[in-house]
Amino acid sequence: METLWFILVALMLTAYVVLDGFDLGAGVISLFVAKGHGERSIVLRTIGPVWDGNEVWLLASGGALYFAFPMLYASGFSGFYLPLMIVLWLLMLRGIGIELRSHVQDPLWWSAFDFIFFASSLLLAVFFGAAIGNVMRGVPLGPDGYFFEALWTNFRVGPNPGILDWYTTMTGLLALVALSVHGAHYVAAKTEGTINSRSRRCAAIAWPVLVALTIASLIATVSVRPLVLENFRLHPWGWIIPIVVAGALIMMPVWLSRGRDSAAFLSSAAYLAGMLGGAAFASYPVLLSATTDPSYSLTIYNARTGDYSLRVGLIWWIAGIVLAIGYFTFVYAAFRGKVRGERIL
Amino acid sequence: MDSALAIHRLHFAFTITYHYLFPQLTMGLAPLIVICKAIAFWRGDERYNKAARFWAKIFGINFLFGVITGIPMEFQFGTNWARFAHYSGGVIATSLAMEGVFAFFLESSFLGIFLYGERRFGPKLHLLASMMIFVGSWLSGYFIIVTDAWMQHPVGFEVAADGSAHLTSFWSLLTNEWALWQYVHNMFGACVTGAFFMAAVGAYYVLARKQEEFGRVFLRIGIIAALIASIVQLFPTGDRNGQLVTQYQPVTLAAMEGLFKTETGASIVLIGQPNTQTQTLDNPIYIPNALSFLTYRHWEARVSGLNEFPKDQWPDNIPLLYYSYHIMVGLGTIFIGIAVVAASLLSRRRLFETRWMLWIVMLSFPFPFIANTAGWLTAELGRQPWLVYGLMRTEAGFSHNVSAGNGLFTLLGFMGMYTVLSILFLLLVWHDLNHGVED
Numbered sequence: 001m002e003t004l005w006f007i008l009v010a011l012m013l014t015a016y017v018v019l020d021g022f023d024l025g026a027g028v029i030s031l032f033v034a035k036g037h038g039e040r041s042i043v044l045r046t047i048g049p050v051w052d053g054n055e056v057w058l059l060a061s062g063g064a065l066y067f068a069f070p071m072l073y074a075s076g077f078s079g080f081y082l083p084l085m086i087v088l089w090l091l092m093l094r095g096i097g098i099e100l101r102s103h104v105q106d107p108l109w110w111s112a113f114d115f116i117f118f119a120s121s122l123l124l125a126v127f128f129g130a131a132i133g134n135v136m137r138g139v140p141l142g143p144d145g146y147f148f149e150a151l152w153t154n155f156r157v158g159p160n161p162g163i164l165d166w167y168t169t170m171t172g173l174l175a176l177v178a179l180s181v182h183g184a185h186y187v188a189a190k191t192e193g194t195i196n197s198r199s200r201r202c203a204a205i206a207w208p209v210l211v212a213l214t215i216a217s218l219i220a221t222v223s224v225r226p227l228v229l230e231n232f233r234l235h236p237w238g239w240i241i242p243i244v245v246a247g248a249l250i251m252m253p254v255w256l257s258r259g260r261d262s263a264a265f266l267s268s269a270a271y272l273a274g275m276l277g278g279a280a281f282a283s284y285p286v287l288l289s290a291t292t293d294p295s296y297s298l299t300i301y302n303a304r305t306g307d308y309s310l311r312v313g314l315i316w317w318i319a320g321i322v323l324a325i326g327y328f329t330f331v332y333a334a335f336r337g338k339v340r341g342e343r344i345l
Numbered sequence: 346m347d348s349a350l351a352i353h354r355l356h357f358a359f360t361i362t363y364h365y366l367f368p369q370l371t372m373g374l375a376p377l378i379v380i381c382k383a384i385a386f387w388r389g390d391e392r393y394n395k396a397a398r399f400w401a402k403i404f405g406i407n408f409l410f411g412v413i414t415g416i417p418m419e420f421q422f423g424t425n426w427a428r429f430a431h432y433s434g435g436v437i438a439t440s441l442a443m444e445g446v447f448a449f450f451l452e453s454s455f456l457g458i459f460l461y462g463e464r465r466f467g468p469k470l471h472l473l474a475s476m477m478i479f480v481g482s483w484l485s486g487y488f489i490i491v492t493d494a495w496m497q498h499p500v501g502f503e504v505a506a507d508g509s510a511h512l513t514s515f516w517s518l519l520t521n522e523w524a525l526w527q528y529v530h531n532m533f534g535a536c537v538t539g540a541f542f543m544a545a546v547g548a549y550y551v552l553a554r555k556q557e558e559f560g561r562v563f564l565r566i567g568i569i570a571a572l573i574a575s576i577v578q579l580f581p582t583g584d585r586n587g588q589l590v591t592q593y594q595p596v597t598l599a600a601m602e603g604l605f606k607t608e609t610g611a612s613i614v615l616i617g618q619p620n621t622q623t624q625t626l627d628n629p630i631y632i633p634n635a636l637s638f639l640t641y642r643h644w645e646a647r648v649s650g651l652n653e654f655p656k657d658q659w660p661d662n663i664p665l666l667y668y669s670y671h672i673m674v675g676l677g678t679i680f681i682g683i684a685v686v687a688a689s690l691l692s693r694r695r696l697f698e699t700r701w702m703l704w705i706v707m708l709s710f711p712f713p714f715i716a717n718t719a720g721w722l723t724a725e726l727g728r729q730p731w732l733v734y735g736l737m738r739t740e741a742g743f744s745h746n747v748s749a750g751n752g753l754f755t756l757l758g759f760m761g762m763y764t765v766l767s768i769l770f771l772l773l774v775w776h777d778l779n780h781g782v783e784d
Contacts, residue, residue, distance in 0.1 A: 048457070049457030049458070049460075049461045049462070050457060052412065052453045052456065053453040053454050053457065056445070056450055056453045059416065059419055059445050059449055060442070060445035060446055060450070062419060062420070062445075063438070063441050063442035063444065063445035063446070064442050064445070064446075066422070066423065066430070066434055066442065067434070067438040067439060067441070067442035070430060070431050070434025070435060070438055070509070071431050071434075073422075073423045073430055073431075073434060073438075074423055074427040074428065074430040074431035074434065075427065075431075077422075077423025077427065078424055078425070078427035078744035078746050078747055079746065081424050081744070081747045082751065082754075082755075084420055085424065085755040085758065088416060088417045088420060089762055091416055092413040092414070092416075092762060092766070095409055095412065095413040096409070096413065096766070096769060099405070099406075099409045100406070100409075100769065103773050103776065103777075104773070104776065146427065146744075146745075146746045147746065148746040148748075148751075305434060305435045305438065305511065306435050306505060306511030306512060308512055308513060309435055309436075309438075309439060309511065309512045312439075312512070312515045313439065313442070316443060316446075317446060320443065320446030320447050320450070321446060323447070323450065323451070324446060324450035324454075327450055327451065327454035327455070328450075330454070331457055331458065334462065334465070334466065335457070335461075335462075
């Protein structure tokens with residue numbers, strides 16, 4: 001039962017990264033692919049009706065994580081106190097950056113909000129990447145299951161690391177590049193003309209960097225936490241995940257060069273899902289590993305909630321997610337197609 | 346009081362008080378927008394569609410602020426109250442997670458259609474979208490009330506081997522008696538805010554002689570809704586909530602009423618200042634025997650005073666609790682007065698010419714926000730010194746691994762951020778009000 005909930009929470013987080021990932025990425029590239037008021041509002045309109053719903057996946061996965069593994073939520077959220085608070089402030093700024101821009105007709109107002117949207121998207125991408133890096137590397141858990149991490153200590157991966165060290169900085173940059181490519185594919189697929197061609201160029205320029213960072217971070221992960229290979233040794237079918245990641249990486253420029261922007265977008269979605277799936281597969285059954293003493297690690301067994309909750313939870317969770325997928329299919333189908341210059345309102 | 350505890354309490358209190366300014370207007374306006382859309386749809390009256398479009402703009406801004414100030418709430422159980430989150434996660438994470446999958450997905454999906462898609466999808470789907478947002482926002486409220494009600498009156502759980510609470514009955518959690526009455530009281534409180542807000546904008550338009558036609562529409566809908574909602578707040582919902590407090594938290598009742606000593610035929614205090622040194626009320630004005638009647642339906646009933654309870658069970662801020670409660674009840678009574686007078690003028694078709702009444706209605710809009718805030722302060726201060734009533738004391742629940750210094754850093758950060766948000770909100774709503782309803 002706890003394994004099932006581990007998979008469900010991992011799936012929800014993956015859905016969050018794939019979905020909100022493209023609108024974060026669109027924010028990162030927005031200043032480069034769109035020039036002037038008209039083009040920038042087109043980029044905003046490609047994500048306008050969906051970004052809020054995408055962000056709900058973060059809340060819903062947070063809720064599901066708390067539900068299934070209360071001790072992980074209590075320990076992780078208080079231990080990552082400072083970066084989480086910064087993430088909250090960035091999420092707020094980004095929300096107003098997207099939604100309030102069009103309320104006032106003034107060029108200075110527009111410029112300010114364009115920058116807020118860009119900067120908050122960029123920093124969020126880096127923070128989310130660093131967060132995954134922290135989980136992969138492990139945190140200084142005490143015997144009571146709690147810890148507190150400073151934003152940085154000496155940038156080394158040791159028993160007492162900070163949120164940012166060389167490894168998590170690398171995963172932060174990887175996330176930034178990966179989401180930029182993903183966002184560029186999305187904007188390309190949803191637009192025409194100059195924005196489309198600039199987005200395609202943006203994706204093409206970032207691609208080699210993405211390949212290099214992906215390889216570098218995989219090597220770094222194995223050196224920081226050699227145990228990640230253990231599950232691949234025990235369950236060789238897991239190797240299908242890196243194959244998916246590699247295939248998705250290769251296919252991105254192939255689809256782009258053939259003018260299949262939507263297919264390139266699906267490739268980057270598969271890449272993100274593969275990377276996160278791989279991280280979850282390699283970590284199982286550990287949720288948060290201890291850099292102090294391995295026996296302090298939080299696992300799906302010592303962080304889980306009661307049996308009754310998990311069983312009942314399965315019923316309402318399935319009902320709720322089926323409804324949610326229904327709404328999403330409906331909304332995405334309703335707003336399908338390219339966003340053009342004229343107002344669709 | 347340990348300073349880390351004080352900071353973490355203030356952190357949550359500040360962010361939740363600020364947050365709830367927005368959802369109460371969202372939940373209060375949502376049904377009124379549905380009413381506008383429905384009238385427009387069935388009567389084919391385009392005026393009501395324009396009114397709905399105007400309110401959708403303000404609703405959209407307000408909804409956004411509710412969302413972005415709401416995300417921190419979901420995080421703060423873990424960040425600032427980790428030991429509480431661990432203790433109660435086996436129970437309240439169910440209602441919190443259900444809010445995510447049942448309410449947030451629904452609201453956010455249909456909000457896109459509601460705000461961006463009227464022309465694209467036509468009137469039927471647009472009406473449906475407005476209804477779905479109404480349902481979503483009210484569902485969201487229910488799951489939050491269930492969570493709070495469990496902290497006020499824990500049901501359907503057992504304490505497991507590791508000392509944390511585990512759910513034993515899903516239905517008892519969702520149908521907690523406390524949750525049902527608190528929910529209705531809270532939602533009609535939100536309706537009071539929405540109704541007075543709409544009526545105040547209407548009064549402004551009529552008084553300023555701009556957009557008078559729409560001003561009258563807003564007044565008509567707002568005043569009728571205000572009348573219904575403010576009466577429901579007194580009876581049955583306010584009354585039932587009082588009875589639940591009497592039954593399950595008698596010490597809270599004594600502190601709310603400023604009843605230091607047990608009385609038979611207890612009087613109810615309208616005005617007066619609690620003096621915790623002498624344990625008396627200064628300058629009291631009271632109605633004899635009324636409290637006994639309201640709590641036990643019997644004029645001579647005995648009501649327990651604070652003196653009957655050990656001091657370590659007393660709410661830790663009796664004056665603030667007392668004032669919050671009296672502000673809520675006092676304002677609630679005034680709302681009924683305003684709504685009754687305005688509604689009777691409306692029914693005699695004299696409201697739009699009665700300028701002094703329009704002035705009162707126009708200036709009334711901040712007070713429901715104050716009353717709702719005071720109501721929540723009453724509920725949560727009244728719960729003290731418990732975090733989960735009778736089970737976990739507040740000082741046992743905060744994140745001991747997050748120091749007072751780090752807590753203060755982020756509290757100040759939130760204060761700065763919320764100052765900016767307040768300025769933006771007022772600027773934009775003022776901008777939209779001045780812009781008026783588009784013809």
